[in-house]
Amino acid sequence: xxxxxxxxxxxxxxxxxxxxxxxxxxxxxxxxxxxxxxxxxxxxxxxxxxxxxxxxxxxxxxxxxxxxxxxxxxxxxxxxxxxxxxxxxxxxxxxxxxxxxxxxxxxxxxxxxxxxxxxxx
Amino acid sequence: xxxxxxxxxxxxxxxxxxxxxxxxxxxxxxxxxxxxxxxxxxxxxxxxxxxxxxxxxxxxxxxxxxxxxxxxxxxxxxxxxxxxxxxxxxxxxxxxxxxxxxxxxxxxxxxxxxxxxxxxxxxxxxxxxxxxxxxxxxxxxxxxxxxxxxxxxxxxxxxxxxxxxxxxxxxxxxxxxxxxxxxxxxxxxxxxxxxxxxxxxxxxxxxxxxxxxxxxxxxxxxxxxxxxxxxxxxxxxxxxxxxxxxxxxxxxxxxxxxxxxxxxxxxxxxxxxxxxxxxxxxxxxxxxxxxxxxxxxxxxxxxxxxxxxxxxxxxxxx
Numbered sequence: 001x002x003x004x005x006x007x008x009x010x011x012x013x014x015x016x017x018x019x020x021x022x023x024x025x026x027x028x029x030x031x032x033x034x035x036x037x038x039x040x041x042x043x044x045x046x047x048x049x050x051x052x053x054x055x056x057x058x059x060x061x062x063x064x065x066x067x068x069x070x071x072x073x074x075x076x077x078x079x080x081x082x083x084x085x086x087x088x089x090x091x092x093x094x095x096x097x098x099x100x101x102x103x104x105x106x107x108x109x110x111x112x113x114x115x116x117x118x119x120x121x
Numbered sequence: 122x123x124x125x126x127x128x129x130x131x132x133x134x135x136x137x138x139x140x141x142x143x144x145x146x147x148x149x150x151x152x153x154x155x156x157x158x159x160x161x162x163x164x165x166x167x168x169x170x171x172x173x174x175x176x177x178x179x180x181x182x183x184x185x186x187x188x189x190x191x192x193x194x195x196x197x198x199x200x201x202x203x204x205x206x207x208x209x210x211x212x213x214x215x216x217x218x219x220x221x222x223x224x225x226x227x228x229x230x231x232x233x234x235x236x237x238x239x240x241x242x243x244x245x246x247x248x249x250x251x252x253x254x255x256x257x258x259x260x261x262x263x264x265x266x267x268x269x270x271x272x273x274x275x276x277x278x279x280x281x282x283x284x285x286x287x288x289x290x291x292x293x294x295x296x297x298x299x300x301x302x303x304x305x306x307x308x309x310x311x312x313x314x315x316x317x318x319x320x321x322x323x324x325x326x327x328x329x330x331x332x333x334x335x336x337x338x339x340x341x342x343x344x345x346x347x348x349x350x351x352x353x354x355x356x357x358x359x360x361x362x363x364x365x366x367x368x369x370x371x372x373x374x375x376x377x378x379x380x381x382x383x384x385x386x387x388x389x390x391x392x393x394x395x396x397x398x399x400x401x402x403x404x405x406x407x408x409x410x411x412x413x414x415x416x417x418x419x420x421x422x423x424x425x426x427x428x429x430x431x432x433x434x435x436x437x438x439x
């Protein structure tokens with residue numbers, strides 16, 4: 001299952017996994033949305049590697065954790081859609097995770113820049 | 122046609138995903154797979170080519186779903202080979218269109234069950250506490266007992282519906298307890314309903330019991346006291362539940378305390394025993410029913426020309 005361990009290269013889906021919660025929260029922070037739409041919006045924003053099932057599982061988990069509210073919207077054509085939106089807890093989680101991400105990415109960028117600078121000279 | 126193929130593809134794919142997640146606890150898989158079909162349908166409607174091309178094989182989809190949800194590993198226990206066919210059969214059934222229609226319809230019946238379970242529970246309790254009571258589908262509103270039953274049923278229905286309408290999901294343990302309770306009500310209601318069928322008109326009141334004794338006349342013939350009356354029709358068929366009245370229109374009731382027999386009287390719709398329905402249902406003290414006597418039926422004149430004209434023997438044989 002975890003055959004990634006043997007590979008030297010970092011699998012983009014593995015990297016994505018850690019931040020998928022944040023990405024989903026961010027999408028829902030813009031507007032309430034249903035599963036398929038969340039997937040689409042993530043891809044539109046350049047997260048090509050995100051899997052449908054991962055997004056669905058994440059939505060379910062965040063909902064179970066009490067970060068989302070949910071309601072069903074009947075659609076004229078096709079199936080009814082289960083919309084998710086952030087509640088107070090979700091908004092708080094989004095804010096905190098965003099801060100964590102900013103500091104983490106800053107640190108990582110710094111590391112990577114230092115490496116490329118070091119090699120570049 | 123294309124949409125039909127699509128529906129089938131969605132059903133097949135969904136069944137495979139469910140199969141792959143079959144060893145998750147049901148509460149987890151329920152949450153995870155709740156609107157799987159809806160999602161697959163959207164994907165199928167938009168994307169070209171087969172679902173598996175866009176989403177990967179169903180097993181991988183299931184694994185991804187499970188990992189993202191953070192559920193317990195599905196890798197450990199694989200289904201036993203013996204159960205695999207069964208599992209496959211179940212998946213085939215659950216993927217079928219009629220199953221999904223029934224499944225989708227069942228939740229609409231919930232409110233009906235909330236009312237029914239309250240009714241059944243009160244019924245079962247009534248039977249349990251008074252086995253000899255003449256239980257009826259609708260309690261008799263003219264007896265104090267029936268009124269009490271109706272009031273209790275009303276209260277039970279209100280409570281049951283309020284419990285059912287509570288939309289806060291129950292904790293895991295409580296949920297199991299609630300399901301078990303519902304099943305239990307359905308099971309104990311079976312004997313209650315069965316007894317209702319048999320004792321519609323013949324819930325018996327014992328004359329010698331704690332209730333007031335039936336007051337009746339002592340009828341005497343030159344051969345001794347009359348303890349029972351056995352009516353027969355003209356053609357010799359024994360009749361049952363024949364109501365007898367005297368010359369003044371009073372029910373003809375025999376004294377029930379004669380001899381070594383006890384008499385069971387049928388109970389009317391008003392809850393009162395019917396004491397002049399003959400022959401009386403009598404039992405010996407040992408519990409054996411009193412056997413009907415052998416009777417010599419009189420030979421009637423074979424007249425009655427209007428009813429059944431005897432076929433004429435003079436009809437031409439040709």
